[in-house]
Amino acid sequence: MSEDNLSAVLHGVDDLRLEQVPIPKPGSKQVLVRVHTVGICGSDVHYWTHGAIGPFVVKEPMIVGHETSGVVSEIGSEVQHLKVGDRIAMEPGLPCKLCEHCKTGRYNLCPEMRFFATPPINGTLSRYVVHDADFCFKGKSLEAVRAEIISALGGQQPHVCVECTGAQPSIETAITTTKSGGVIVLVGLGADRVEIPIIESATREVDIRGIFRYVNCYPTAIELLSSGKLDLSGLSRAHYKLEETLEAFKRTQKADVIKVFIQC
Numbered sequence: 001m002s003e004d005n006l007s008a009v010l011h012g013v014d015d016l017r018l019e020q021v022p023i024p025k026p027g028s029k030q031v032l033v034r035v036h037t038v039g040i041c042g043s044d045v046h047y048w049t050h051g052a053i054g055p056f057v058v059k060e061p062m063i064v065g066h067e068t069s070g071v072v073s074e075i076g077s078e079v080q081h082l083k084v085g086d087r088i089a090m091e092p093g094l095p096c097k098l099c100e101h102c103k104t105g106r107y108n109l110c111p112e113m114r115f116f117a118t119p120p121i122n123g124t125l126s127r128y129v130v131h132d133a134d135f136c137f138k139g140k141s142l143e144a145v146r147a148e149i150i151s152a153l154g155g156q157q158p159h160v161c162v163e164c165t166g167a168q169p170s171i172e173t174a175i176t177t178t179k180s181g182g183v184i185v186l187v188g189l190g191a192d193r194v195e196i197p198i199i200e201s202a203t204r205e206v207d208i209r210g211i212f213r214y215v216n217c218y219p220t221a222i223e224l225l226s227s228g229k230l231d232l233s234g235l236s237r238a239h240y241k242l243e244e245t246l247e248a249f250k251r252t253q254k255a256d257v258i259k260v261f262i263q264c
Helices: 042-050 168-177 198-203 218-226 242-252
Strands: 006-012 015-020 030-039 067-075 087-090 128-132 136-138 160-163 183-186 207-210 237-241 259-263
Touching (some): 006 242, 087 218, 160 168, 168 183, 242 259
Parallel strands (some): 160 183, 183 207
Antiparallel strands (some): 030 067
C-alpha cells in the first residue's frame, strides 16, 4: 500500500492546505477506505470562508469533507458484511449507539455524535480514511450511477418537496408549490431566521419538517440510484483532483454547477 495520504486540511478562514497525514489503521469493527470521490458540501465551504457554523468552531487544523465514496482497502477482524474491493458509500456520522436516541432509531440526534468535518472531528478529503463498517454501505453499481435531478413531474404538484439550499426564496417556492396536505423537508440550513408565507402553509396544511444530518437513509438512497428509480444524469457538476482542492473550493463560490466533486 502506498504511504501517500494527501489530505485537505483547514487551518482557519481562507487557509486550506494540502498535507500528508498518517494512514490510519482500522479497528476490529472498522474498514480502511481508499477514497474515490468527495463532494464539497456547503458546510465545507462555510467552514473555509467563516471558520464556524453556529457553535461548531474550527479551533485547530481539521480535514474537511464528508460526502464520500470509496473502495474497501482493509477490513477489521470482526467485519463480516464487507470485503476488500467493495465499493461503498460512507454515512458520515458515528453515534454512541447507547443513548436513548440511538436505541430508538433516531441516532442522528445523539449528543455524542462524531460527524466528519464537524469540529473537532476530521473529515474524509484524504486518500485513505477509517470508518465503522456499520456505517459503510455497498451499492449495486456505484460506478455506473450518475447523479441527476428529476426534470419533470408530469405536470403534477409534488406531495413532498425536499429543500436543500436554505435560501429564503427556495423555501417559499417549496411551500407555495407543494400540494395541499403535503410536506416540505428543510435539509439546507441558511440564516437563523427566514421570512416564509406561513398563512399559505397553514391554510393548505403544508407541513414543514426539519431533518438533522442523516438517519437510516443511506441504504434507501443507494437503492433508488442503483436501481434506476431515481435518474440524476442531468445534475450539473464539476470534477477536480485532490491536488486541485483549493481550486475546487473556489469553484463552489461561482455557483455555476450543482455539486463539485474531488477525486482522491
